Every structure is written in structure tokens, then in C-alpha cells.
Amino acid sequence: MAPRKRLLNLETMNQAVLDVKVPILGSVLARALEIQQEIDQGIVKPFKKLTKCHFGDQQAMGHKPRTFLRQVAALCTYPELLDTDNFAEDAKRRAREILKTLDNNSVGSYNPTYITQVLPRKIAKFIEQRDGGVPSDPKNIVVSGGMSKAVLNALALAADEESPLKTGFVVPVPYYPLYGDAIALFGATKVEYVLDEERGWAVNEENIRESIRAARQHCNPKVLCAINPGNPTGHVLSRDNMEVIIRVAAEENLLLFADEVYQENVFAPGVVFHSFKKVLFEMGPEYSERVQLVSIYSISKGISGECGLRSGYIEFVNVDQAVFNYFGILKSFDIPSVIAVLTLEVLVDPPQPGDTSYESFQAEAQNLLSTQLEKARLAEEIFNRAPGICCNPIQGALYAFPRIQIPERAISLAQGRGQAPDIFFCHLLLEETGIVLVDGTSFGQAKGTYHFRISLLHPLEELKSILEKIVEFHAKFLQEYS
Template sequence: MSSVQDVNPRVRRIRTPVGLQSLAARITEQLSQGGQKPFQKVTDVSSGDPHRAGMPPLSFVRQVLAVCLYPELLGEDSLPLDVRQRAQKLLEACNGGSIGSYSPSSCGIPQIQKSVAEFITRRDAGIPSDPENIVLCSGSQKVLSLVLHLLSRGEGLTQTGVLIPLPCPHTLPMLLDEEGLTPLPYRLLEDQGWALEPDQLHGALRAARGRCEPRAIYISNPGNPTGHVQDRKTIREVIRFASSEGLVLLVEEVFQDSVFGRDKTFLSYKKVLFEMGEPYSDTVELVSLHSISTARMGECGLRGGYMEVVNIDPDVQQALKNMQAPSSPPILPQLALEVMVNPPAPGDPSEKEYTQEILRMDDILAQNARRACEFLNDLPGVSCQPAMAGLFLYPRLNLPAQMLEEAEALGVEADVLFCQRFLEEERVCFGPGCENGHDRNDLHVR
């Protein structure tokens, strides 16, 4: 590896992040060393990280995990009884009764796979979920990269292509790079609140001809970074499209618990798929992702998530397990996931506080999204669609010609230059829309 020419060509293909985080870190460092600066600290809103932004964690979650880590707290009367009972139950599910042991299986702790399956069944009005189809993993990005790795094959014209939304989550292009997959963008309609228009899917597929072999379609619902919530009609059309084109459906549903748009409800792809019945319900290959890094839990630092696989061949599921085998998933995020899918029940000592915390968080989220959107729309050169869910807003920028020319001269994207300036002047770190797939003719920030 004496030079980068000697490393895996796939790794060389991964784009280098634009580096705003390093700039933010440098500015934070300068601020900590004093000096004349208008603001005391940098506010980074680029990554959807609620706790970083000051949202408090859910007490019940943290209490249970603290007891699991330090079981001497099982006898601590100042902690609610249901916290200690839950911790006891979770510890019993761990090998050797300790969170320090390896996960019993490469797909996670069986009792927690079961809890997740029961949660999904409740969520989807009784449509059954099989614990064997639940894979617990260290975060939804990791889950996604496992599935993308599974899908990666072929070279040149036979290489796997994946339909992805434009805009897409900002980490997705790097994951595709890493697996050597060709992104096939389908444009979301900004003036319709970033709705998915099925015609765009057909267009993306046509554009793939002679370039690669499309094998999957990636959906983010509720949308990251758009905040759009898909309706039943759209989901049915996407499923029919995936079915007729033989595409695997990869659905990131991480913001399912944070829908605040009026008259909007989260509908899972799984539920709609089973409502549609045969031949869809027993043929369309669906992978659905969820995570503890959601708006409510916000436990991004723990790295936990799951996928549910539906209509996936048993041998392919075995291959997936084999991929996971050498490195078992971490325990604590699995326990956090269990608490997420099984919050305190009515009558439990922690239920009242838990519900209050959730309601307060939902309120803050909805209010912030509305206020920030109003604020942005009042700025000259900025227009923003209202978000209906999730943690992001994705405003459009109409930058002055002077700034566009300057970016051109500096050889950087105009949205990156805008973000750099905004960070230096206002100490707020946005994410440039080029990371979400938009180009210089279509400038946005998140």
C-alpha cells in the first residue's frame, strides 16, 4: 500500500467528504481558546443528531441501560421499579447475564428479535412478522451496507444499479461508492412537497439502459432529507413497479415515529404490501430498516438498528448471516432497541414521565420544523418546502451570481462555499445539497 494506487479500487472510488465537519471542529477549537468571535459555539445541524442539538434522551431508556451496565443499581430504590425489572429481564437474555458477552447469535439476541417482530405486528395491524426475519445490527447504515454488499455483482453493463431518490440521505452515495453500485436517481417533486411521482421511476429505469443492470430501488419514507410522508396510493404504485421490474425494495423507515404533518400518517411498506395480497405479498422482496437514531430516541451514538426481510430466499438469508458471523452485533444498542419497541405500559411507574417526554419532544420537533421553515422562507434567495416528518428541512438556495462565480473560480460547489461561509460567519454548520445528490443547477442545503 505504498501509495493509494495500491489499494482496493472500490475504496479509491469512495468520495472524500466535503470536510465541513473538520472546519467546524477547527472553529470550535479556536472558540475554546478564546478570541473575538460573535458566537460561543458551533451549531451543527447537518447530520440529524437530536442529542447534539440539546434534545434530552428518554429517561427510561437511559435508566434501563445504566442498570444493565452496572447491575449493582438493581438494588437502587431511587430508580423506578419497572426500570429495574426491565433491566433484570434484559440481562437474563444476555449470555452469562452480562452485557459484556458476545451476542448469542450474529443476528442478535433471540428474545429481542422476537420483541421487534411483535412490535412490527402491532404497528401493522396484525400482519405477522417472523423473528427469524429480523436482523439486529449496529445502526441502519450498517444494515444498509450489508444489503448493498449482498446486491453488488457484475461489471460494466451487468453491474448492479440501484434506483435512489434525488435528493437522497447524504450518507447513501458513499455506501453505493463503496459497493461499486451505480446510482440511478429518480427525481422527487420539490413543488409538491418532495412527493414521489411514479413516472420518475420509469424514467430512471430507462436512463439505466446500456449502463448497468438495475436490481433494487431504495426508498426513504418518511423522507430524509425531505420530510415528505408517502401516501398509500404512492406506496402501492412503487410496489407494483418493483414487482413488474423485479427490483428488491430497500425501504429506510427510520423516521416512522416522527410524523407531525397535519393529516399525515406513517404507513409501512410491509403493511401496504400485505394489504395488496398476492401475487405481491408473496413475491416482492422487501427489506425494511429502522433504527434507534430516530427523532424520538435520538440515540445516534449507540448505533443500533434492525432490518426486517420479507420474501427473501432462505439461502440468501443464510448468506446474510454468514456475512455477520465474524463480528457479532453490540449488545447495548440491541437493549435500547428493545426498550424502543416496548416502552413502559400504562400503569407502569415510568409510563407517565415517558409519555410526557415523548409528547414534549414531538411538540418541539413540530414547532421547530414549522418555525424554521417560516424563517427560511422569509430570507431573500431561500425557499423551503414544509417538512411533515423527521429531522431535516431542505431549503432551495438562489445564490447571487457573484457567489456562483466565486465558487467556479475556487473550484468548489456553490452550495459547499455557501455552507463554509455560513459556518465561518454564523457558526452554523449546514450540509450542502451536493451530498444529497443535487448538482450546481439545483442548489440546496439541509
Template sequence: MQFGSLCTLGHGLGPWLGHGCRSRHSSIISCMSVVRMTHRAMSSKVLNLDTLNPCIKDMEYSVRGPIVIKAVGLEKELKQGVKKPYPSVIRANIGDCHAMGQKPMTFMRQVIALCTYPPLMNDPTFPADAKAKAKRILGACGGNSIGAYSESPGIEIIRQDVAAYIAKRDGGIPANPDQIMLSTGASDGIKAILKLLKQPDGAKKTGIMIPIPQYPLYSATIVEYNMHQVGYFLDEDTNWSLDIGELKRAVDAARKVCEPRALCVINPGNPTGQVLTRENIERTIKFAKEEKLLLMSDEVYQDNIYAPDREFHSFKKVLTEMGGEYANMELASFHSTSKGYMGECGYRGGYCEFVNFDPQVVAMLQKSISAKLCPSISGQVAMDVVAAPPQPGDPSYELFMKEKTHVLDALKMKAQMTVEMLNSLPNMTCNTVQGAMYAFPQITVPEKAIKKAKSEGKAPDFMYAYELLEEKGLCIVPGSGFGQRPGTYHFRMTILPPPERLKEFLERLKVFHIGFLKRYE
């Protein structure tokens, strides 16, 4: 532990110890005493930093890292009347739609409300189709209550609705409810599949291929499970496409140190906002087949497509239509209520479809998820509304479509506005946000700034983001938290704030960025 850390600890405990660090000499003595006292106190605990699972200590999750913690502190100071050079903190660090002002879908909240408090069935203001859906779901619950446990993979009729949704999405390709598990958001399903892949610790760890840049859930979980991250770089020059040569390079290099077992793809991309073409997907499937890799397709942004020359193709649809040996490939795909047009992050609804898995492996998966009992029932209800929304002729159809269209049109407009502003700034370039909810611009950081950051032990893009927060109250995530090619610097920002709020964000960013470049010329 360094002297600075010791003094921080000593000052933090000063009020209880009855002294402060009045001189450098007394500071060291006092702080060393604190450390010895703290270490003795810790050593009496069964669980302390020495005995804690080292994988947990090594985990990082940058989306909610130190910059976000600092932003929370600044928000509290503003509420307490502390004067800042900005009126408010604007958070663009996380894809939390409703926190950014997006309104919930009326029909979804009506169904969840009816399931939560059935006496509302007598309220004439609730539409008949919402009541019918709630009654159907409650009839499948123990004691007609969403307070009861469901089957471990989720309520059967909701899994049936999800299967019908997938089949309709994929042009009639059938889906089996018994190959679907409902999950606590997509992340819980992703973790369940990764657990199946882990081999006992030995000479070589289990390797998981993930895109770089990537969503930190993957890197954090790989560390937590003591697996090996096999990063493959997306091609920024071709709007973050998936280059097969790069996949081959990554897997060949990885086999020297680990045993690659799965290929994860995020489409549409987070944090990069690209939408893969069908040709790109086909080539990726062929690569996975040749290398004997399980495909894991994160498709939570499948409703969020903005580029006119792009459309969403599910990996299941493509590999099925490729036919032959490809149609029998193992695939796990994931969806969620948290993104799309719904933005219901807090309900934690999601599903995983596992296709062409060995029946014995499916049995083991069922055993594994049974230990967690079941995902949130409210989240399952939300997932059912996504899978089986109002249809033409239903009382709620027109309002549902109006709200859905409004959200997606607004996101499309904000994606274009964000990219145009970012590309107008010197030393900054940003690819088209074809889908999802984020922009991932590249900054050409001045050499003077790079040297300063490195002298302080910081990544240059972290320093950029930290100074942006302190000077303008804008919260973003440094590109180093997602991974990036060495020598390049990026940041991720969401396009979720309401248009006027996003415009304010971009104006503040412009002023800061120009000032940053001048400061470090």
C-alpha cells in the first residue's frame, strides 16, 4: 500500500481516533498504526481481502465504474446547493431508458398492474385485451398469483408465447418452448450458458471469444468464472464489421494458452452500434463450424435498427436457412425487455433460446437453473407482452403501435443527430449508429494529454472522461472499459436522453472538447 493510500485511510478514521496527520512524520506513524489495527480487525474475519475469491477481486465493470461513482457524488452536491460550472449532471453512461426519460409502454404496465393487483380487473379504465392477457397469465401461476414460484425455466405459456414470437420473427422457422428458458434479463441467460462451458481449472483455461470493443458483462463474467478472454477486434474502418481473418488470428493465438469453446457475437452492437449484414453472419457461422465453437448471439437490440440499408437477421434464422451441417449447429441466443422500444430494465425480463443442444446437456442446464428457483415473475410478464403484444383489432393495438413507433423514431433521429455533431468536432470521428442505443466515437488525443495521463497512471480516454465530468457534468464511459485497438481512444455515450437534453449534452461536449484540445496542444 502506498503512502497516499495510508494517509487517506488515516484521515478517514481520524474522527474516531481523535487525531489528524499534522506532519509527514506523524502522518506515517498514525497511518501505519491504522493499517495495523485494520489488518488485525480484518484478520479476525473469516472472509477478508486475503481470503476473498481472487476472481471477484479481479472483476471490472466499467459501465458502473469510478466515473459513475464520481457523477453520483456531483449530483448529491448539486442537490445540496454546491455551486458547479453546470446546472446538472447528464448521464449518458448506461442504457437505462426510463432513467433517461423514456415513457413506459401503457399496455405493458397495464398487464403487469393487473397481474400484480387482480382487483383492478373491475376497473373499467383497463382495456379488455389487457385484462384477458393478465387472466391468462394468472391462470398459469400457482394460486393465481405472481407471488408464487414458477417452473425454473419460466411459466410454460409464456415460453410458448416466446416460441411463437421467435417463429414469426424468423419467417416461420419453428421454435420449441422446451428449448427456451426465461431469465433475469439477458445477462442471467448468458451467464447460465457460460457456466456450462467452463472446464475444471488445469493447464489451459476455457476460452471465450468476445468482440473488442465489447459489453463489460462478458469480460467481467469471464474473469469471475476463471475463464480466458479471447478478444477479436471489430473493424472500425468498415463500421465495426466482423472480419473473419481477425477471428482466425484470434482463435489461433488463443489455442496456445487456452481451449476456445464459444464465440460470442453482439448484434446489433454494444457499444459500437453496428448491424451485421447477412453475408457477415453467414461467414461467422461458417467460421464457428470450422473451429468447433458454440455460437452465443446477444440480440437484445433486435428492435433498434435505424440505418435504411440494414435489417436484423437472427443467427438462428440464417444458420437454419444455410441448411446442411450448419442447420444442426449449437446456438444460444438472448433477448431482453430492457432494451428495444420497451426499456423496462428494472423488471429484469429476458429469455435464452438454446438450439440443437445435446439432450443430456439440456438436462444438466435444467438442473443448474433449478437451483435458482425461477426468474422474476413480473419480468416474465413483461417478456410475454414483448412476445405477444396487441394485434390489429385489439382495443390496445393503436395506442401500442403509436407508442412503439414514437420511441423508435425518436431513437433514429437522435442517432443521426449524435453522429453528425460528433463528426463535426476536430480530432473526433464516429461511425454511423446503425442500431442499438450507443455511439462509440474515436478521439485523436494530443500527445501532451497522453503523456500527462500516463504520468498519472491513467488511460488517456479515462482522463478525458474524468475531466469532461468535472468541467461539464457529463458522464460517459471511457473506451478502455470496453477494449479497443492499442493506440486508439474512444468513449461510449448513449443516445437515450430526450432530444433537448441530448442537444444540451452535445453542446456541452463540444465546448469541452475544443477546450481540451487547446489545453493540450
């Protein structure tokens, strides 16, 4: 046989895939991984180890899992433990109840009935309670494994790859990079609405309408994304802002895609999370009967922070059953882990007053939220004290997203390297301090502004020292490049 080029190569592979970026893995993280290898090889650096501030993985940073949740999961995994006395009574009771609803009492079965019926009924109750009684239909709830894939599956329904006019996905700037990846993957077009940093990342009504109007010249906008609480911004949308978004969705006939995975991570005094569904229904039937809404929830965030287990749910509102069925089909390739979804059950139906685990379950939540508040205050203080750094109040989620000044000379230098200026800054910081941030470019930012995202997950004292190092480095950077 004559030697031939292998069939599958970069030129012959699916070209749509080539445009997709790894979530949260820009050049900074790629370099951090290289540095880790260099350290492992014994190469001397100005720091002993990397300081990872680039992800939202709470448990990797020392956050303890919720005891009741893990007890129930262990009992369901190895039911022989039900006969031992190493568990809270209510954990055993709950495990018995769950096992009873599983096919042949086993987490090792696919368990379609548990995943598509038993659990959605519990989730619907949870949603109704959260939303002050707004009804939730279990039929409209889909339990999934990791939510990144579920988000892609939901957005896939709206993408129209065959139409000559591309599908427009309207996203806030800054946005969580997954939405950019979805746009690339489905050959869609990104339509941006820039959040107003000066007004605490508020939605600018004129700006969002103008964006969509302009986009209609070259694409077909179909989906309007909102992320609340915001990632990377850490703001919580005001009720007014939510009404603006809903009105725009209604008037422009867009599917409202509400990324609400940080809904439990709201800690600023006086700030309350409203779900888009609740606000939608409170705006009356003109909206609640018409606007198509998709909302997502994840066990990876919230109080439990179970990133490694992989579960969450999507609620669909006003999405035709016929379309919705196809989501079920896409999702059917992506059956969630039963051990993961049963921990979702624990979270939507937690221990009640009087139950053995009630007090500790509540205390775990209170502790986490008060610690998150302390860390947010600390970050705001340290950043806002520094000349050339400016950080909005952080009300929720797990991050700070401060704006940083970058001197003209650094901007030119970065441009010479073909790098965005904030990426340039993050690389310099990484090489000198070992601190791994995510550059603002990965999330999008208003033209001429520069940011980074830092996860506020390290223990308080450690976080303080990290923040101070960043601020100190930035001061030196300002001086050196001015």
C-alpha cells in the first residue's frame, strides 16, 4: 500500500469543533500547567507552588462536604451500612426511602423512573417553595449530569445550523465562557449586551435593545442569556433589571436562558435572589404565559459545592412539549450518575426541624455564607484601596472581577506580542508570583477596560495574603510600565 495521509487530521476533522475553546482554559492556565511540570522537574521559580485562583471548585480549596449528603450517598452506594451505627438516624431513613424508589434498590441501575419522575416531583416542590408558590410542573424538569453538557443540549435546540442566517445568542458581557463555546460549537453568532460596570453591573435597557436591533441585520437572535448571580461579576440582578430582561425577551421574542447556578451563594446583607421564573409570573399572564424560559441549577455550586459528583436540573417554562421531548432525547445520551442525582434529592429536600441532622445541615450553610461574605468584603477593601484597581460590591457567587488599570506602554507591549493587555498582565503575575487568575478577555469586557477573575475560595488568611500580593504586583506593574 502506498503511504497515505491518515484520514482524521486537522484539515479533515469537523471544522465547527475547531472554534471551541476549553472552558476557562486560556493561555494563562495552559502556562500554569507548564509551570507545574517545570516545578515537578526541579526548575527553580520565584515561588514554591502555584496558587490556584482560577476555578470555582470549593472542595479542592478545603471546603468540607455536607455531612448528611455524603452519609446518604455512602449508605445508598453500599446498603450493607444501613445495619451499622455510624450514621445519623435521618440519613439512614432517607437512604432507605431513596433505595425503595430505585430499580431493584440499586444505584447501579439506570433508574429512569427515579431520574425522570420521582426526583422531578421533589424538585418541583423545592422550586414552588423557593418561588413563593408559583407552580412548577415536574414534567418540565429534567435532571442531568454535569450542567455544562445540559446547557449545550438546551442551547442546541435553538441553534439552526441549516439556515443561511445564523442563530444569534444574546449574552451579557462579561459572560461565563461556556456560552461562547456553545456559540462556536453550533456555528451561531454572539450578540453582546454590555453590563454597566459603573452601576454595579446593571443591565442597560437601551443598550440591550440596540444590540439586538443591530444584530437582526446579520443574524437571527433566538436566545437571551442572563447569569444571576453573575459569574464572573459576583453581582445579583435587581428586580428591576430582571423585569427589563423579561420585557426584552417578550418583545423581541427570545428564549430566556437563565443561568442561576449560584442562587444559593448570595450573602450580601439585604440582597435577595429572585428567580427569573418568580419574577416572570409576578409580571402577569401577558408575560408568564408567553415567555419561554429555561433555568438551570447545579449541585457543583451552592452550599454543597459538589463539583465532582455531577448533577443538576433544568426547568423549562412555556417550551412546547414537542420541542422539549427532543431535549429529552439529546439528554438521553447523557444519563447522570445515580449517586450524584440522589445527592441532588437531599439538597432539594433537606433535613427538617426535628430531624437529627437539621441543626448541623443548617449550620454548614450559615458558616459558608458568612465566610463568603467576609472574603467578599476583604477583596473589595483590598482592591479598592489600591490605586488603579476598582472592584464592584460582591453580592453573590464565588468570585471577584476587579477592573485594573493597564499603562499605555504595557498595552503596546502586549499588542506587540499579539496578546490582550489583561492576558499580558495575568501572565506576568503568574511568572512572578505563581498566582493563577483568569483574564477578563476570557469573559468579555467593555472595550478599553481590563479585568481579571479571582476565585475567593482560599481560607481567609491565605486569601488576604494572595490579594495583597496581587495588589502589590499591580502597583509595581503600574510603576514599571508608566
